[in-house]
Amino acid sequence: MGDRPYTILSCGVSLDGYLDSATDERLMLSNDADFDRVDEVRSENDAILVGAGTVRRDNPALLVRSEDRRKSRVDQGLPETPAKVTVTATGKLDPEAQFFANGDCEKFVYCESNSFSPARTRLADVATIVDGGATITMGAVSEDLHERGVRRLMVEGGGTIHTQFLTEGVADELQIVVAPLFVGDSRAPRFVGDGEFPWCADHRAALIEARPIGDVVLLRYALSERARDTVGSSA
Numbered sequence: 001m002g003d004r005p006y007t008i009l010s011c012g013v014s015l016d017g018y019l020d021s022a023t024d025e026r027l028m029l030s031n032d033a034d035f036d037r038v039d040e041v042r043s044e045n046d047a048i049l050v051g052a053g054t055v056r057r058d059n060p061a062l063l064v065r066s067e068d069r070r071k072s073r074v075d076q077g078l079p080e081t082p083a084k085v086t087v088t089a090t091g092k093l094d095p096e097a098q099f100f101a102n103g104d105c106e107k108f109v110y111c112e113s114n115s116f117s118p119a120r121t122r123l124a125d126v127a128t129i130v131d132g133g134a135t136i137t138m139g140a141v142s143e144d145l146h147e148r149g150v151r152r153l154m155v156e157g158g159g160t161i162h163t164q165f166l167t168e169g170v171a172d173e174l175q176i177v178v179a180p181l182f183v184g185d186s187r188a189p190r191f192v193g194d195g196e197f198p199w200c201a202d203h204r205a206a207l208i209e210a211r212p213i214g215d216v217v218l219l220r221y222a223l224s225e226r227a228r229d230t231v232g233s234s235a
């Protein structure tokens with residue numbers, strides 16, 4: 001296995017484990033103080049990854065918002081805001097989505113070979129399109145990003161993506177924010193789907209921090225040896 005970036009999975013969930021509502025309206029799980037914390041974490045990473053489903057549904061810009069943090073990155077010789085990365089099988093992404101349209105940073109689309117050619121035609125002006133092969137794994141994406149210089153990767157969902165990073169065992173840290181509300185509708189997307197997770201009854205993840213932030217709670221778990229060695233010892 002090649003090297004891969006230190007990878008943080010970040011998300012907000014309801015008390016019943018959902019990432020969003022089942023309705024057309026996007027569910028706000030977090031609060032302003034936590035959005036600011038997420039902004040800080042973004043600013044500390046080299047790249048932010050989301051699934052194509054999140055690009056389509058949430059249309060996120062994925063930028064560092066704070067002027068001070070952007071300036072601090074530039075002072076360190078970094079782009080104002082981290083690179084953006086997405087993964088798609090169909091390649092069906094809108095070149096005018098905020099993912100592509102905003103931010104003076106690199107944008108990468110990992111696309112299955114089947115749809116690589118049409119995706120390149122559609123998106124080549126707005127992003128680097130990478131042929132991810134017949135089947136894309138998060139391990140392979142991580143290794144390729146490492147080869148491109150990404151040393152710290154933040155993964156912001158959605159559930160399909162989190163599931164794969166967790167079941168493949170290629171995440172170092174989980175930062176999950178629990179919001180004080182229920183969704184109560186099993187049609188809504190969950191934090192993770194079915195799968196064989198390395199953390200189970202016989203192998204529990206290591207809690208490294210529990211922090212109330214207004215009415216939500218941040219839980220941080222170390223998922224790898226290197227997370228336990230670095231973050232675990234400083235938390």
Ligand SMILES: NC(=O)c1ccc[n+]([C@@H]2O[C@H](COP(=O)([O-])OP(=O)(O)OC[C@H]3O[C@@H](n4cnc5c(N)ncnc54)[C@H](OP(=O)(O)O)[C@@H]3O)[C@@H](O)[C@H]2O)c1
Nearest residue numbers: 011012020051052053054088089090136157158159160161
């Ligand atoms: N609460 C939070 O923190 C948070 C954060 C992010 C998102 N969300 C929510 O999560 C929901 C979206 O989650 P989701 O699970 O439906 O979507 P997702 O994980 O964002 O994206 C799934 C899509 O990514 C592509 N993909 C994933 N794995 C792939 C692989 N191995 N190879 C090729 N393509 C792959 C496919 O795209 P194609 O369909 O293009 O082939 C797939 O349909 C939304 O409701 C959003 O609001 C919540």
